Amino acid sequence: KNQVEQSPQSLIILEGKNCTLQCNYTVSPFSNLRWYKQDTGRGPVSLTIMTFSENTKSNGRYTATLDADTKQSSLHITASQLSDSASYICVVSAVGGSGYSTLTFGKGTMLLVSP
Amino acid sequence: DTEVTQTPKHLVMGMTNKKSLKCEQHMGHRAMYWYKQKAKKPPELMFVYSYEKLSINESVPSRFSPECPNSSLLNLHLHALQPEDSALYLCASSQASGSYEQYFGPGTRLTVT
Numbered sequence: 001k002n003q004v005e006q007s008p009q010s011l012i013i014l015e016g017k018n019c020t021l022q023c024n025y026t027v028s029p030f031s032n033l034r035w036y037k038q039d040t041g042r043g044p045v046s047l048t049i050m051t052f053s054e055n056t057k058s059n060g061r062y063t064a065t066l067d068a069d070t071k072q073s074s075l076h077i078t079a080s081q082l083s084d085s086a087s088y089i090c091v092v093s094a095v096g097g098s099g100y101s102t103l104t105f106g107k108g109t110m111l112l113v114s115p
Numbered sequence: 116d117t118e119v120t121q122t123p124k125h126l127v128m129g130m131t132n133k134k135s136l137k138c139e140q141h142m143g144h145r146a147m148y149w150y151k152q153k154a155k156k157p158p159e160l161m162f163v164y165s166y167e168k169l170s171i172n173e174s175v176p177s178r179f180s181p182e183c184p185n186s187s188l189l190n191l192h193l194h195a196l197q198p199e200d201s202a203l204y205l206c207a208s209s210q211a212s213g214s215y216e217q218y219f220g221p222g223t224r225l226t227v228t
Binding site for chain 1: 119121145146148156157158160163165166170171203205207209211212214215216217218219220221222224
């Protein structure tokens, strides 16, 4: 059964500090891994997307890493801002069939950045 | 244009009402998806359309009826819903090849009374 597990479940950090979120997955056949940011009551917004051949991908203050051998990924946030408070979801994609993908979602890490 | 739009943003309906959710994208994507998301839970896949044809129906009750009238539009028709159907309904679209990266809309917050 395809699974994505994230840790920690929730995290509180002070504004300006860095943090790292973790993701472990067992998804087959693996296509790519994405990190999404989701504000409460809003749709997820893509931060990074990586295929199995990519080890790291950056998007501003967000840096994602992928170890396809150990099936682990991390999302590092530097110099956190109050607006970073949100749920961060690790999502692994498998190619589902003819012309679409199927996603396995982690339960997310709820990040709260405190002033 | 890299945006998926959804209307309405909020919807309150009674259990005997008929309503529709709408989703639109102009990125040339040929795969479109409906998800249901309850509070503090990850999205759950409901339907997938690929090239305007229904490819996946995740055993969704018949009170939810999807429709893909053309490659840019996706509708979700609602009838005789239950209070437990209250949730955030998300639409997404992706290319039908390559990375298949799914772009999500902002969602429709549905409340069934």
